[in-house]
Amino acid sequence: MIRIDFIIITILILANIALAKPENLAAKKISCSNKNTVVSFGELKKNYTLYDKNSVSVKVYNCEKIQSGSYQFYTVFFSSEVRDGVEPKKVLTYEVILLDKKDNQLKTVRSETVDQLDQSTDSTNTKFENSIKTGWKYDKDKDLVMLKVNIENKTEKNEPYILVFNKKNQWFEDYFPKSKN
Amino acid sequence: MDTKAILNIIKITIVLQIIAATLAFANEAVDNSSSKVSYTNTRTVRLRDKHLRNPVNVKKGSRISLDPEFLKKVFGTTTPTAEQIQQLMLNPEEASHGKVVTQSFKDTNTGQYKYDYFFPVIVVDEIGKMLKGQMALQAYFRSEFVELDGLTIADDNSRVAYQSPQTSDRVRSLIKQNRRVTEAAATDYCTTCSNNPRSGNIQDLSNLKDVINTATTSTSTHELWIKFNDFAREFASNNKHISKSNAGRYKRLYIKSLIEKFGAKDAGIILTALTGYMESPHRQNIDVQIAEIAAVIKVIENRAQNRYKTKSKTLRDIGASQDLDARLSAILADWQFSAWNDKDNSLPRMLNYNPDTADTTTKRKLAMAFEAQKLMNEGNIEFIGKMNDSHLQHYHANYVSPSWSNSRKRVEPKVKVNGVEIDLSKQRGAKHVFYAEIS
Numbered sequence: 162m163i164r165i166d167f168i169i170i171t172i173l174i175l176a177n178i179a180l181a182k183p184e185n186l187a188a189k190k191i192s193c194s195n196k197n198t199v200v201s202f203g204e205l206k207k208n209y210t211l212y213d214k215n216s217v218s219v220k221v222y223n224c225e226k227i228q229s230g231s232y233q234f235y236t237v238f239f240s241s242e243v244r245d246g247v248e249p250k251k252v253l254t255y256e257v258i259l260l261d262k263k264d265n266q267l268k269t270v271r272s273e274t275v276d277q278l279d280q281s282t283d284s285t286n287t288k289f290e291n292s293i294k295t296g297w298k299y300d301k302d303k304d305l306v307m308l309k310v311n312i313e314n315k316t317e318k319n320e321p322y323i324l325v326f327n328k329k330n331q332w333f334e335d336y337f338p339k340s341k342n
Numbered sequence: 343m344d345t346k347a348i349l350n351i352i353k354i355t356i357v358l359q360i361i362a363a364t365l366a367f368a369n370e371a372v373d374n375s376s377s378k379v380s381y382t383n384t385r386t387v388r389l390r391d392k393h394l395r396n397p398v399n400v401k402k403g404s405r406i407s408l409d410p411e412f413l414k415k416v417f418g419t420t421t422p423t424a425e426q427i428q429q430l431m432l433n434p435e436e437a438s439h440g441k442v443v444t445q446s447f448k449d450t451n452t453g454q455y456k457y458d459y460f461f462p463v464i465v466v467d468e469i470g471k472m473l474k475g476q477m478a479l480q481a482y483f484r485s486e487f488v489e490l491d492g493l494t495i496a497d498d499n500s501r502v503a504y505q506s507p508q509t510s511d512r513v514r515s516l517i518k519q520n521r522r523v524t525e526a527a528a529t530d531y532c533t534t535c536s537n538n539p540r541s542g543n544i545q546d547l548s549n550l551k552d553v554i555n556t557a558t559t560s561t562s563t564h565e566l567w568i569k570f571n572d573f574a575r576e577f578a579s580n581n582k583h584i585s586k587s588n589a590g591r592y593k594r595l596y597i598k599s600l601i602e603k604f605g606a607k608d609a610g611i612i613l614t615a616l617t618g619y620m621e622s623p624h625r626q627n628i629d630v631q632i633a634e635i636a637a638v639i640k641v642i643e644n645r646a647q648n649r650y651k652t653k654s655k656t657l658r659d660i661g662a663s664q665d666l667d668a669r670l671s672a673i674l675a676d677w678q679f680s681a682w683n684d685k686d687n688s689l690p691r692m693l694n695y696n697p698d699t700a701d702t703t704t705k706r707k708l709a710m711a712f713e714a715q716k717l718m719n720e721g722n723i724e725f726i727g728k729m730n731d732s733h734l735q736h737y738h739a740n741y742v743s744p745s746w747s748n749s750r751k752r753v754e755p756k757v758k759v760n761g762v763e764i765d766l767s768k769q770r771g772a773k774h775v776f777y778a779e780i781s
Contacts, residue, residue, distance in 0.1 A: 212655075213676070245677040247738045251684070261467040272655055274590060275684035283458060283478040285386045285399055287451050291587050291685075322591050327661060334661045335594050 182305065186229050186297035193224035200224070200237055205260070205267075209235075212256055212272040217240040217249075229299040232306055232326075233260040235267070238275075240289065251278040253289045254341065257308070257333060271324060271333035275312060290314055294321075308333055380407035389465060389475040394447040398473070400465050406477065409462035416441050428703055434459045435771035444741070447478075447537035457741055563611060563719070566604070567712040569613050571697040573603060590684025592693050595617035597674070598660040606662075610669030614642050615711040617673050620681035620688055623739075624773045625706070631707065633757040633764040635714040636723045637737070637774065642679075644735050645672040656682070717759065724758035731778040741775045750777045 162321070197209040197219050204226075219241040227234040235258045236309035243250045253276040258267050276291035278284075297311040311321035324333040383404055388397045400406070408427070410420040416438045417426055429437040435444075444457040460476040467473070577596060584592045600609040616637040625631040645651065646668035654674040657664055664671050673679055681688050697705060717723045728734065734753060738744050753776040755766035767773060 190747065243677055246680060247744050248680075248742055250677070250683070271659075275682040276587075277683060279687060283388050283390075283397075283447065283449065283456075285388050288396075311585055312591075317585055317587050319588045328660065330661060332658045332661075335591070335598075335659050337595055337598065 183298040183305070184229075185302040186227050186262075186299050186306075188225040188236065188295065188297055189233075191224050191226045193221060195219055195221045195239070198241075201237055202226075205235075207267060209258060209267040211239070211254075212238065212269040213241065213243050213245065213254075215244045217244060218242040218251075227297050229297075229306060230261065230301070230304070232299075233262070234258065234270070234306075235260065236295075238293070252276065253291065255293050255295070255310075261265065268331065270308050270326065270331055271308075273310065290316075304328075307336075354741040366645070382406070387477065388450070389446065389463070389473060389477055390460070391475055392462075394445060394460060394476055397450050398475075400473070400477075401467060401478055404465050404467040407464045407466075409464055409474070412462045423630055425701075425703065428701065429624075429626060431541065432703070433626070433771040434461075434627060436769070437622075462580055465726060487746075488750040530619075551748075556706065563712055563716040566608055566611060567615075567709060569604070570712075573600065574695050575697055578694055583691070584690050584693045585683060586687060586690055589686075589693060593682065593684065593689060594656060594660050596693055597670075598662075601602065601660075601662065601666070601670075605669060606667040610646075610667040610673075611715060614669050615715060616692060616706070617642060617679050617681060618710050618714060620662065620692060621679060622711075623769070623774065625769060628710065629759045629762050630764050630766075630769060632710050632714045632717065632723070633759050633766060634774070635707075635711050636718055636759070637725075637755060637757055637766060637776065639711075639714055640725055640729065641737055641776075642669060642672055642737055644732055645675075645678075647732065647737065650735050651675040651678055651687050722760050726754075726756040726758060726763070728753040728778050729755060729757060729776065734776060734778045736777040737774045747775070750779070752776065753778050 168279055190332075194201050194203075198214050198216055200209050200211060200221065201207070202209070202224060219239055221237060221239040223238050225236045227236070237256045237258065238254070239256070240251065240253050252274055253336075255271075255273045255275055256269060257271040259270045260267055273293070275293045276289040278289065279286040292313045294311040294313055298307045298309070299305070300307070306326040308324040308326075309321050310324060312319050323336040325336045327334050379434040383400060383402050383406060384401050385401050385412050387406075389400050390397050413420050413422055416422075416430070422430075426437070426648065430442070434442040442459055442461070445460050446455050446457055447460070449456050458478040460478055463475065463477045465473045465475070465477075503620070566773070577599065581592055581595070597609070597613070599614060603609075604612060618638045621638045622631070622634040625634055649668065650672065652664050653676055654664055654671055655676055656674040657666065662670075674682055677683065680686050681692065683689065695708070700708075714723065724730075725734075731753070736746070736750075738747060753772065757764050757766065767775075
């Protein structure tokens with residue numbers, strides 16, 4: 162006969178394992194507007210200057226809010242013309258912003274270039290070809306926020322990759338599984 | 343046989359000869375219509391008429407060949423070698439001895455007038471339709487858009503003229519693979535024995551070892567070149583699907599791996615060489631090529647020294663401090679050296695570099711990029727006048743006009759390599775324009 166205490170312990174262990182799995186986080190679409198590189202998130206009534214502050218022709222496509230525990234993130238998906246460097250470049254960017262609850266300040270914690278238009282002369286390429294798909298997860302035990310990114314393209318199949326929020330560095334860093342390189 | 347019969351035979355013979363000649367011409371025309379070096383476009387490209395108007399799109403997968411009449415005009419043959427074609431793509435004006443120059447055309451996207459090199463081509467699309475016209479090839483060759491057949495075969499019997507025997511010997515020794523550092527260094531030292539103040543007639547390798555141990559960066563750059571090739575070989579073998587859309591991610595893996603394997607300082611030296619290779623105009627003469635590369639490296643070093651711009655997403659993305667190494671910060675600073683932008687056309691080519699499959703031209707130029715740093719450290723490269731200014735921190739290609747260049751004074755780009763003075767502004771083809779004292 163199986164002991165009842167053994168059954169209870171087994172259930173508790175299994176429940177612990179289930180609970181320890183990172184939970185999916187929902188990215189909620191929110192309203193936002195911009196005046197060039199200054200973005201306003203409707204609910205926050207705060208303005209924020211994007212990472213590449215010298216950019217022009219900024220067009221915001223959408224904004225999201227992701228909340229988990231002590232973290233509150235916002236994302237901005239936009240196109241712009243980056244004026245730093247030698248020639249202006251038309252780029253598509255996915256930017257992640259953290260609302261630091263200690264000082265109530267917004268700060269960029271990742272600026273991912275999704276696409277860049279070909280600058281070579283006599284180019285036929287006038288539209289962005291890449292798009293981005295993201296998934297958010299939170300590991301409560303380790304207090305880790307993870308962002309899964311997939312840069313999608315009609316002609317190429319890319320592998321998704323993981324970014325992990327580094328609390329100390331205040332930045333989403335690439336996670337590379339231990340491999341040959 | 344009567345006269346009438348003989349005349350008929352003559353007439354038939356003449357007609358047959360005419361037919362044969364016509365057939366021969368037709369065959370020759372067919373053979374000449376597709377030169378032996380052709381390429382397939384991997385993205386839609388543009389074809390224009392002989393006046394560079396009426397652009398049409400050429401879908402990917404089309405076969406594009408240079409017009410044989412053009413090849414004959416430039417090379418004196420309709421079947422140039424693969425290396426000749428590659429040189430033509432890399433620096434058309436120089437390779438064609440001035441026969442190919444940039445032409446003005448109206449950019450379809452912006453409506454502005456621009457300049458580029460155009461080549462007469464014959465296009466055969468997937469359904470066999472043939473078109474003739476002009477195509478801006480250089481831009482496409484430099485990107486991943488064009489796969490040029492026959493250029494992956496290393497051509498060690500290249501007949502490109504070297505003008506500086508000492509430099510050419512050093513470069514040749516550098517591009518040989520799988521050579522131990524001491525052996526490679528011995529050849530290098532012995533080759534330049536008469537010019538190298540530190541050497542005598544070095545016969546004893548144990549003495550040479552002492553020299554190597556006391557010489558710091560001048561030898562370490564050499565060793566780095568060999569170890570870098572080992573790294574590049576392994577990286578390319580392990581990461582085979584690098585393309586423009588995912589190159590940013592692989593770039594971060596590449597740089598993180600470089601830092602882990604070589605340490606921040608040596609990773610900075612390697613990245614400096616790679617940037618010098620990618621950014622400098624292509625030249626056939628080795629001394630001139632080294633001068634071009636050295637000028638780019640000079641700008642990098644000045645920026646590193648002055649901490650000109652250090653904000654780098656790339657370093658933050660891999661968890662590295664912006665202060666890890668001054669050269670790394672300078673090179674990877676956001677948007678500064680376009681070859682390292684996540685979605686730049688030339689980035690996949692650099693990440694995919696594998697010494698086992700790369701062509702000789704690529705390996706030669708990369709070797710020169712490592713050699714240039716060594717020569718700079720040894721004092722064998724001299725920057726003349728304002729080129730030696732520590733505020734020499736900007737350059738751009740002569741075919742663009744950034745807003746910050748308007749109010750700045752250009753610097754005369756003169757560099758001495760192994761005692762040979764080179765004026766970079768006098769070279770054929772695309773050039774860099776240098777500036778100092780930009781705030």
